[in-house]
Amino acid sequence: MFRPLSLFVGLRYTAAKRGNHFISFISLVSILGLMLGVAALILVLSVMNGFDRELRQRILGMVPHATLNAYGDQGLENWQSLQASVETAPGVEGAAPYIQAQGMLTSRGRVQGVLVNGIDPALEAQVSIIQRHMQEGDLSQLDGGEYRIVLGELLARFLGVTVGDKVTLVLPEASISVAGVVPRLKRFQVSGIFSVGAELDSNLAYIHIADAARIKRMSTGRVDGLRLKFDDLFQAPRLAREVASAQSEPLYVSDWTRTHGNLFQAIQMEKRMIALLLLLIVFVAAFNIVSTLVMVVTDKQADIAILRTMGATPATILRVFMVQGILIGLIGTALGVLLGVTLALTVTDLVAWIEQVLGIEFLSADVYFISYLPSELLWSDVGMITLAAFSISFLATLYPAWRASRTQPAEALRYE
Incomplete structure (x- = not known):
């Protein structure tokens, strides 16, 4: 050859x-x-x-791709109509209300800073993957008025608690009582533990949105804002601005690039x-x-x-x-x-x-x-x-x- x-x-x-x-x-x-x-x-x-x-x-499955909030501290009113309008926008996979608070959780002499998300368990699956990562309990056990809480696995381990134990949420807001000025406290029962194998397991907790409204003393029917999930993560900043500009009231837009973009x-x-x-x-x-x-x-x-x-x-x-x-x-x-x-x-x-x-x-x-x-x-x-x-x-x-x-x-x- x-x-x-x-x-x-x-x-x-x-x-x-x-x-x-x-x-x-x-x-x-x-x-x-x-x-x-x-x-x-x-x-x-x-x-x-x-x-x-x-x-x-x-991480970006747990945190919102974008959020829509009203300007000022009064919260978002008539969020149901806004949610219905937002869900029909191009690229939006889901929208759910939330109320957020920062505080400390204490149990058995241990204290840990925490970000508490008040959620509607029926709508949370549209914007978050938390339900797929529950180790114990279930989100559906978060009932309004029952004051139950779902903790991250590392947070629960640090506090030494498990399902059924009690923890105390301390908010950085003072209340005036006969005993003087005291921080705002509320007792919660642990109803679930989640684990996503990330840093969020050590500083994130979930409660029912109605309980979050009560401890933050928000008016009935008001929420902090809407959490949005898009079909394309990298288009979320642009699409969120387009969604906000299409609404009749001015809205403040935040997206994942501001919280986890770095x-x-x-x-x-x-x-x-x-x-x-x-x-x-x-x-x-x-x-x-x-x-x-x-x-x-x-x-x-x-x-x-x-x-x-x-x-x-x-x-x-x-x-x-x-x-x-x-x-x-x-x-x-x-x-x-x-x-x-x-x-x-x-x-x-x-x-x-x-x-x-x-x-x-x-x-x-x-x-x-x-x-x-x-x-x-x-x-x-x-x-x-x-x-x-x-x-x-x-x-x-x-x-x-x-x-x-x-x-x-x-x-x-x-x-x-």
């Missing part, structure tokens, strides 16, 4: 057992460097994609910077390819001269050594893709197994916004990494191959 001379000779040079074992060692180092660089890029980008996914699905942007920035830094490993491996081919060219000076005297053109010699360099790049990149994809698909279970065996926790929910190592493999990332690694490998072959093509037969054979 016909094969081009440059391909035939290039493959022979690559497959042959060289007398110079040092050159073979450098070739192996080049392949391993490319493999590790590509695998590290795929693995790390998959982990960063996992954090990005968890941010969108967990965290999302930080992950995106870290992903880009880490990818750039890890790409340096591929560049180091490419320099090894340059070193390998330069030494091969020096070692094969007599062979090059013989080929030239037999009629091989400089372009043929150029392609011979490009074949050798490209083959090293292909092998290293292919092994790196295989290793990186395998690790990206198994790293979550692997880290969980290591934590279980060693009895340690790498990602504590008290410090990080999720408590396990996520991973999401995107084939678009794999494609870009593969293309970048192969392109760098290809460029690394050009200079040594060009040097080989410039070899003069008379000079090369002078001392042979």
